[in-house]
Amino acid sequence: MTQKKYGDDFKVGDVFETAAITLTEAHIVTWAGLTGDFYPLHMDREYAAKTQFGERLVHGPLIFGLAVGLVSLAGIGGDAAIAWLGVDDLRMLKPVKLGDTVRVIVEVKGQQPTSNPRKGVQVWRYTVRNQRDEEVMAFDYKMLFHMRG
Numbered sequence: 001m002t003q004k005k006y007g008d009d010f011k012v013g014d015v016f017e018t019a020a021i022t023l024t025e026a027h028i029v030t031w032a033g034l035t036g037d038f039y040p041l042h043m044d045r046e047y048a049a050k051t052q053f054g055e056r057l058v059h060g061p062l063i064f065g066l067a068v069g070l071v072s073l074a075g076i077g078g079d080a081a082i083a084w085l086g087v088d089d090l091r092m093l094k095p096v097k098l099g100d101t102v103r104v105i106v107e108v109k110g111q112q113p114t115s116n117p118r119k120g121v122q123v124w125r126y127t128v129r130n131q132r133d134e135e136v137m138a139f140d141y142k143m144l145f146h147m148r149g
Contacts, residue, residue: 005078007120007145010108018070020103020131023058023096031062058096063137067104067128076106082119082144090139094130101131109140118149 032038040047041057048056064087071077096102110123122145128137 003079003146005080007080007111007122007147009080010111010122010145012108012111014108016071016074016076016106018074018076018104018106020101021066021070022101023098025098027062027066028056028058028098031059031065035059035061037061053095053097055097058098058100060092060096060137063092063096063102063128064090064139066102067126067137067139068141070102070104071106071124071126077143077145080145082146085121085142085144088123088140088142090137092137094134094136096130096136100136102128102136104128113147114144116149118147120145120147 028042032043037059039059041051041053042048042059043056045056048054105127107125107127108122109125112121114120122143124141124143126137126139126141127135130136
């Protein structure tokens with residue numbers, strides 16, 4: 001198999017944007033079933049109506065997972081990534097409600113070589129925005145990339 005993209009293809013300051021997705025009842029129910037997270041703020045309409053939000057919210061970890069998925073579906077990194085190394089500075093900035101539409105803005109934030117010139121570490125800043133262009137989540141996603149060497 002021939003490598004198509006490399007970490008060298010990305011420069012600090014590069015910015016990419018994904019397609020958007022609208023959050024539905026199916027997302028919430030499926031996520032709860034997969035994870036066991038049936039917290040009433042997400043699942044119980046009557047409970048959620050009495051909270052400061054006034055309605056049910058989408059699970060925060062679901063938004064994280066969707067952000068990672070949207071970037072993958074966009075093909076931004078292609079086959080350059082070797083492994084996910086972790087996430088830092090994850091913040092949920094605003095609630096996401098049923099019917100909200102989110103997309104991800106990715107900025108290449110940092111790069112560092114490893115002891116192997118064919119591999120490098122990069123940090124990409126993921127910023128999730130809703131249909132009103134409000135930041136709802138942000139985090140630094142750290143990956144190990146193939147480099148040309």
